[in-house]
Amino acid sequence: MAEDPQRNFRSVYYEKVGFRGVEEKRSLEILLKDDRLDIEKLCTFSQRFPLPSMYRTLVWKVLLGILPPHHESHSFVMKYRKEQYKDIYHALQVIRFIKDSTPQVEVFLRIHQLESGKLPRSSSYPLEPEDEIFLAIAKAMEEMVDDNVDCYWLVSSFVNQLNNKYKDSLPLLPKILEQYLNLEDSRLLAHLKTCSAMARLPYNLWFRKCFASCLPESSLQKVWDKVISGSCKILVFVAIEILLTFKMKLMVLNSAEKIGQFLENIPQDNTDAIVSKAIELWHKHCGTPAHSV
Structure with missing residues (x-):
């Protein structure tokens, strides 16, 4: 029987990263069960294969540095990030940059601006081109991620990646x-x-x-x-x-x-x-x- 080139390719790949003869989803599950997540292997997997939707948010948070590699720290870090989000949200309400009716993506933008030291003097100031980029990415991410806190940190970290890691590219x-x-x-x-x-x-x-x-x-x-x-x-x-x-x-x-x-x-x-x-x-x-x- 002739060899299946795709199966052979997968076998070579899995041997390289430590897995043999398993499906992509199962191999990702194995990666995610490690006490300390291997960032290099997660990157390699994500570039080789589609991420299962049920794991995408978690993998993105790890790859973007929102969560640390160590599993035991995840709950603590996300608790801190939720508190940070709520504190900044409250501060923006106090200075009347946002209110209850403010669209969620605009809330994300104002939090990001305050976090990065770029909050304008007035909410009536026209948006900068970089703000339009942020809002476009935020609108798309909002359709992918249900939790507002997760969504904000993913958008903010993704935009930072574009502006820093890929600035010259x-x-x-x-x-x-x-x-x-x-x-x-x-x-x-x-x-x-x-x-x-x-x-x-x-x-x-x-x-x-x-x-x-x-x-x-x-x-x-x-x-x-x-x-x-x-x-x-x-x-x-x-x-x-x-x-x-x-x-x-x-x-x-x-x-x-x-x-x-x-x-x-x-x-x-x-x-x-x-x-x-x-x-x-x-x-x-x-x-x-x-x-x-």
Whole structure:
């Protein structure tokens, strides 16, 4: 009987990280039962395989540093984080930056601003571009995470990761996108260049907002698995797959403005397939080394 390449690949991987002949979910359960969680193995797993939804919030909290690796500290740390959240929430109420009717994502923004020393002098001040990014990510995260305290810390830590760990990498992604698109479909790239559309692609939506408000949450969380576990380059391949998927539509559009408008509002009916193909393309070109940006 011929060997199953996928099964063989898994066997090699599990042997490397200490598991053999078990399903992905079971192997993750084993990882999560360790007294001290192995961050490197969690990153590797998250980059190799989709995270089961029932474990996603926990893994994200560990990878983002919201929870420490040691299990016995989790309850204490989350108790402290809940108290910290409540204290800042109360302070913002006292200074009248928020009230009971304030939308939850705006509450998250004000807490984050106060935490980072960037709270404006008045709540009536216009939002900065970085605030718009925070709100977009917060709106998406709110659909994924039920608990407000968990949601806030995930959003805040994720945004901090983008602003710190990926600060130098994110500005390079448009150029990287062009390089890989040339390898995948040079004709499409030539058309986009002819229309002067490359500079008008929605890079802010794709890369700064990590596709929040572009992809539905069911697809988005699979992309964020990879970003949170160490690779912002996955964003490039999601963008490329969007371009390839809608190639026929894009080829008949002849202006940068029309192309940009279409890509900012892509149809939502096949985004799971787009993300799956993007992950395959990412594996093809980059492999999955842990913490690869």
